[in-house]
Amino acid sequence: MGELKAIYTIWLREMLRWRRDRAGLLSSMMQPLFWLFIFGVGMGRSVRLGLSGVSYLTFLAPGVIAQNILFTAFFGGVSVLYDLEFGFLKEILVAPISRGAIVTGKVLGGATSAFIQGLIVLCLSLLLGVRYNSPLGLAASLGVMALLSMAFMALGLALASGLERAASFQRIGRFTTMPMWFLSGALWPLDQCPTWLRLLILLNPLTYGVDALRTLLIGVSKINIALSIGVLTVFTLLMLGLGTYLFSRKEA
């Protein structure tokens, strides 16, 4: 009971802060708009996927949803370092709550905002004329989006817990998220690239999120969805464990 209340408290604070950060929300919406509207529409004219009845924009949309979740969730991890730099982390660390509860609350908080932003991108894509298969697939994709949000928030938090300064997180973050995005199969189909590249793509957890979303939203699949969900779940649990371990070694 006490643990749940602690998790809720940490989560609630993240939500309060997120709700007030209108500028942050707006600016994080610019990237997916750019990808969908400019890249998706522009490239769509000259790309032939070999998938019947699927436009490039439709092919791209699930990837852009996943990408927005990746960026929002991953960079949400930096909040630990901002808390450290602004001194608020001390208030959290001396409270009589477990380190696991702090990490879980933080991950749920960052994941909730990433999930909502993913949802907004989903709605944007509908407005741009992307058509998804079925209401059932749409509903199921929400579960995958939630899992993706948790996975990358946990990754960001684990990285942040191992670092001292927000600036170094931002630097490392740029080096990590960019390749993850390009090597996720979001921009081109998995089977249309050389083996070495495909290998890199298969090592990237984001790939499984993109493919699962594509399966559910537009019925195009390269990886078994059960495998994708399994990989994402294991990855999330690993990162939660690593994050908790690294976080509990932090001294404010």
Place this chain on the structure above:
Amino acid sequence: MGKAIRVSGLTKFYGDLLAVDHISFEVEEGEIFGLLGPNGAGKTTTIKMLTTLLRPSDGTAEVCGYDIQREPDAVRRVIGIVFQEPSLDLELTGRENMEFHARLYDVPKGEMDARIEELLKLVELQDWADRLVRNYSGGMRRRLEIARSLLHHPRVLFLDEPTLGLDPQSRRHVWSYISRINREEGVTIILTTHYMEEADQLCDRVAIIDKGRIVALDTPEKLKGIVGGDVLTLEVGPEAKRLMEAIRRRGLARNIQMLRGQITLMEKDGEALIPVLLRLAEEVGVPVNSVSLRKPSLDDVFLYFTGERIRSQAPEPMMMWRMRMMRRGR
């Protein structure tokens, strides 16, 4: 009365640097206990160990009977802390900061709102409760932190430099809250400070800490009593050393210190000593620029035990350096 805190042989190394050197002391329940010393003396490190934020390198301590290393959660439940650096969420309102704390410490829902209101009133922030902390002044933030630290009815309250960086008026405000809290809520308070007056005004007992060790521990009155009845300060200049040796040779004062051309004597009957000292200065041919006589402060106690002044420590190297530069320039 029981012991609120027992510390024995507590030690902290940062790498090779010994920050806290086997200190031991006890704090009675209900008292205001001060750790007085210059910056870098080890006060904050001591507080961080007692509040379970830092692991000691050696030694043990108990807070309300709970061991800080074996029962950190139990310790965290019975203590309140106001850190030296701010620890508020600037993007939340004062009330939201309070609610966050109340939930983390499991203050019952029915009690929470009333308790928050009561404490905001105590620190006179009720009108600011729903504004973002970002808009608070330094003094207001400090007051909010003090109110927050009391939400869960802690038995021991740690205040690390509670008035650092505040203007004199805010400082006095904070002092009055601290004594009221101690009286009305019956909370044991342990505070660190490098302000003499703060320790003198607020504390029942003071431990003077220097270079990681406790050099003296008693009530402010008794500590000042050790120094003697009066403090005499002679402004002499470069020849201070010669005069000091002469005073020593005559056996005029038991306790005599020299710091940068200034001789400080601590003796019972200071007034009668003034003419004697001036005559001696004339005999040895050392001009005295001025003489002052006053009752001892804790700063004098610190000087007595360490040969340094708390106040003058920070600017000293800079001053010396500047003086050297000036000489070189000539």
